[in-house]
Amino acid sequence: MSDQLQAFFSPESVAVVGASRNVRGLGHTVLKNIIDFGYKGRIYPVNPNADSVLDLKCYPNLSSIPDKVDVVVVVVPAPVVVPTIKEAVEKGIKGAVIITAGFREVGPEGLAAEREIVRIAREGGMRILGPNILGVIDAQARFNATFAAAKPEEGAIAFVSQSGALLTAVLDWAVREQVGFSKIVSLGNKADISEIDLFRALEDDPETRVIVAYLEGVTNGDEFRKAAKELTKKKPLVVVKSGGTAAGSRAVSSHTGSLAGSDAAYDAAFKQTGILRAPTMQDLFDVSLAFAYQPLPKGKRLAIVTNAGGPGILATDACERKGLQLATFDPETIAKLREGLPSTANVYNPIDVIGDAAADRYELAIECAMADPNVDALLVLLTPQTMTEIEKTAEITVRAAQRGIKPVLASFMGGHAVEEGIRILKEGRVPNYAFPERAVEALVAMNRYRDWTEAPEEEPVAIKVDREAAAAVIKQAREAGRNSLGDLEARGVMEAYGLRLPGNKLATSPEEAVAFAREIGYPVVMKIVSPDILHKSDIGGVKVGLQNDAEVENAYHTIRGNALRYMPEAEIWGVSVQEMIKPGREVILGVTYDSQFGHLIMFGLGGIYVEVLKDVAFRLAPLTRREAEAMIREIRTFPLLAGVRGQQPADLDAVIDALLRVSQLVTDFPEIIELDVNPLVVNPVGGGATAVDARIILAGGEQKPHH
Ligand code: ADP
Numbered sequence: 001m002s003d004q005l006q007a008f009f010s011p012e013s014v015a016v017v018g019a020s021r022n023v024r025g026l027g028h029t030v031l032k033n034i035i036d037f038g039y040k041g042r043i044y045p046v047n048p049n050a051d052s053v054l055d056l057k058c059y060p061n062l063s064s065i066p067d068k069v070d071v072v073v074v075v076v077p078a079p080v081v082v083p084t085i086k087e088a089v090e091k092g093i094k095g096a097v098i099i100t101a102g103f104r105e106v107g108p109e110g111l112a113a114e115r116e117i118v119r120i121a122r123e124g125g126m127r128i129l130g131p132n133i134l135g136v137i138d139a140q141a142r143f144n145a146t147f148a149a150a151k152p153e154e155g156a157i158a159f160v161s162q163s164g165a166l167l168t169a170v171l172d173w174a175v176r177e178q179v180g181f182s183k184i185v186s187l188g189n190k191a192d193i194s195e196i197d198l199f200r201a202l203e204d205d206p207e208t209r210v211i212v213a214y215l216e217g218v219t220n221g222d223e224f225r226k227a228a229k230e231l232t233k234k235k236p237l238v239v240v241k242s243g244g245t246a247a248g249s250r251a252v253s254s255h256t257g258s259l260a261g262s263d264a265a266y267d268a269a270f271k272q273t274g275i276l277r278a279p280t281m282q283d284l285f286d287v288s289l290a291f292a293y294q295p296l297p298k299g300k301r302l303a304i305v306t307n308a309g310g311p312g313i314l315a316t317d318a319c320e321r322k323g324l325q326l327a328t329f330d331p332e333t334i335a336k337l338r339e340g341l342p343s344t345a346n347v348y349n350p351i352d353v354i355g356d357a358a359a360d361r362y363e364l365a366i367e368c369a370m371a372d373p374n375v376d377a378l379l380v381l382l383t384p385q386t387m388t389e390i391e392k393t394a395e396i397t398v399r400a401a402q403r404g405i406k407p408v409l410a411s412f413m414g415g416h417a418v419e420e421g422i423r424i425l426k427e428g429r430v431p432n433y434a435f436p437e438r439a440v441e442a443l444v445a446m447n448r449y450r451d452w453t454e455a456p457e458e459e460p461v462a463i464k465v466d467r468e469a470a471a472a473v474i475k476q477a478r479e480a481g482r483n484s485l486g487d488l489e490a491r492g493v494m495e496a497y498g499l500r501l502p503g504n505k506l507a508t509s510p511e512e513a514v515a516f517a518r519e520i521g522y523p524v525v526m527k528i529v530s531p532d533i534l535h536k537s538d539i540g541g542v543k544v545g546l547q548n549d550a551e552v553e554n555a556y557h558t559i560r561g562n563a564l565r566y567m568p569e570a571e572i573w574g575v576s577v578q579e580m581i582k583p584g585r586e587v588i589l590g591v592t593y594d595s596q597f598g599h600l601i602m603f604g605l606g607g608i609y610v611e612v613l614k615d616v617a618f619r620l621a622p623l624t625r626r627e628a629e630a631m632i633r634e635i636r637t638f639p640l641l642a643g644v645r646g647q648q649p650a651d652l653d654a655v656i657d658a659l660l661r662v663s664q665l666v667t668d669f670p671e672i673i674e675l676d677v678n679p680l681v682v683n684p685v686g687g688g689a690t691a692v693d694a695r696i697i698l699a700g701g702e703q704k705p706h707h
């Protein structure tokens with residue numbers, strides 16, 4: 001851990017500015033917590049109106065403290081914080097925990113004060129945690145500089161939270177649940193220290209095995225991704241993310257824009273950096289307990305031991321739904337189980353030791369499952385029946401887990417009857433879940449994390465493209481005062497980036513249209529070309545399957561007429577005559593720009609249902625090949641692409657290639673803030689994919705490039 005941040009966790013000395021005698025004051029509570037938690041360093045209360053607080057000598061100000069101070073905890077009213085920080089810098093203090101609220105969160109004046117604090121601190125080489133926080137706890141160092149009442153146990157979970165109130169609740173819950181922590185950090189307004197600093201600090205913290213975070217937003221998208229990726233290579237990071245982002249506020253006009261809620265970028269960022277996203281706080285702790293207490297499973301094969309059929313089935317179902325496998329036991333295991341268990345027992349997975357089982361049957365089943373080389377993880381289920389030896393079974397489970405070879409999770413179901421058993425499990429560091437599905441969920445997360453750590457590093461693909469040609473098209477549109485490129489112009493860009501396009505010619509008369517159609521070859525497609533018309537078929541601006549000269553001539557008039565009826569003053573460039581592409585699966589590739597994370601790429605099945613079904617996948621640019629492939633496989637309707645009922649599979653390689661080219665395009669041209677290829681028509685394997693319609697929107701004013 002960097003020395004700078006180390007000071008916040010295990011300082012050799014701490015000053016509490018605003019340590020009051022009033023037992024109800026925050027300053028009093030903070031000081032009391034530092035003392036009561038067993039802090040071994042020197043403590044200096046600062047209060048000009050008291051000689052002593054809680055039997056400690058009081059100092060009128062920081063400069064009157066005779067010794068070196070590592071960290072200062074600030075609990076004075078907001079207006080006094082700036083002068084306090086100045087004084088702290090003069091004293092040479094390296095870290096300030098500013099608990100005081102009333103800054104950015106209350107308005108512009110508060111924000112100005114907050115900025116001033118950061119400015120003073122930066123100049124003086126001091127780091128700031130907060131303001132507006134609960135504080136910080138290091139359980140190992142027995143340092144609790146918070147106003148939280150609960151005293152957390154020591155453990156392997158580091159908890160970083162953007163909400164102080166939530167922390168208080170979690171702390172209280174954790175004490176009852178015997179959940180231990182290494183470090184607990186309240187981020188508050190993140191004026192200086194952010195989650196990114198903490199990710200870096202906790203990466204090598206020997207006390208921390210898993211990092212859990214509650215975040216409402218991130219400070220810097222790129223830095224966040226970098227730090228998270230570094231961290232997740234070493235330790236699991238589980239995040240609950242709530243709240244929206246500013247990205248959602250910009251009006252959007254494309255399909256992708258309407259589908260990419262502000263959350264999509266976060267979701268993509270998490271997936272691409274190995275962060276495990278927990279939908280709820282409950283999931284957050286379900287998962288982190290497993291990481292904190294148990295080794296990672298080597299594979300997905302789970303053994304289940306139960307004394308009742310129902311829970312076994314629940315666990316099996318969850319297993320299948322979530323992509324885990326039920327282990328198939330060795331014949332030797334089955335023989336041993338058959339020998340030791342009653343004939344009514346099920347010796348296959350899930351092993352059912354039957355309702356009247358005492359602890360000895362559990363012991364045999366657990367031993368056999370743990371010894372079987374086809375088993376990667378064990379789940380022990382228990383329902384309290386008359387004969388059940390709950391505590392003894394808990395002890396046996398703990399003993400099996402303590403070998404530390406394979407993860408062991410438990411679900412002792414019930415309430416009062418299983419209470420003592422669960423206590424034994426918890427003390428023995430076996431995570432227990434109220435119901436089997438939750439245990440399975442935790443194992444799924446462990447497997448996902450193992451997959452992430454084992455996946456080889458992969459760089460975004462660099463494809464040879466004609467960047468200048470694309471730049472020329474964009475420049476031309478800009479010079480014409482437009483920032484929206486319709487199909488015709490977008491084609492120029494797409495072509496430069498190597499996407500396959502249908503043959504196309506712009507006709508400005510029916511005669512020309514017929515000539516072009518003959519040249520291209522029947523059948524053809526015709527489309528209105530107008531910078532004022534975005535959705536062409538909506539207004540009768542697209543005709544497909546035109547077979548002969550007469551149809552083309554007709555279509556020319558109809559399309560023009562429809563366009564002018566829709567918008568009499570529309571600027572019409574003509575009607576394009578286009579090669580008719582062999583039917584295939586229609587997919588959509590899209591891009592939006594997220595203010596925090598940059599370009600967000602979307603993939604989904606195209607056609608009219610895309611907006612209704614919202615069956616789309618997102619990743620941030622630039623894409624790696626594996627990420628592009630994962631996007632395609634992620635949508636629910638993937639089987640339609642892979643081929644169902646004797647259908648030939650679609651050319652997925654061509655889709656991946658198109659995604660990578662689009663990714664490179666927006667990475668090369670950050671000013672592209674929206675892009676739709678809708679549809680990309682994908683033919684069966686080997687047939688490639690054709691972009692029959694594309695649209696590009698450029699940033700309106702001056703836009704700072706993200707990449
Ligand atoms: P818009 O999206 O503006 O309404 P498109 O150019 O996407 O217009 O055309 C609408 C639909 O017509 C497409 O989704 C596709 O099914 C079909 N289509 C368009 N161009 C072609 C083509 N060249 N070959 C085959 N089908 C096409």
Ligand code: MG
Binds near residue numbers: 678679693
């Ligand atoms: Mg279209």
